[in-house]
């Protein structure tokens with residue numbers, strides 16, 4: 001059986017954080033909700049130029065994965081289910 005990195009809630013019960021694994025930037029609509037939800041500076045909005053029609057597309061990117069505390073607030077805020085999270089084995 002795997003053992004995961006774990007913490008404690010205020011009431012003393014065990015809490016197992018689920019850290020960011022991936023962000024499906026091709027599905028992302030660039031709404032920024034996850035950026036506002038993340039308190040750890042893990043995410044940042046990027047702009048991609050479309051050379052064909054002078055247009056651009058905004059999308060979210062993982063810029064500092066190691067800062068993630070595994071709270072999953074980003075996933076809760078995302079309307080497109082872009083995120084994958086998982087507990088981390090010790």
Ligand code: SF4
Pocket residue numbers: 018019020037038039040041042043067068069070071072073074075
């Ligand atoms: S799980 Fe929490 S800390 Fe990690 S990227 Fe999402 S909102 Fe930020």
Ligand code: SF4
Pocket residue numbers: 023027028029030031032033034035059060077078079080081082
């Ligand atoms: S909440 Fe979801 S759709 Fe919106 S910017 Fe973040 S990853 Fe993209």
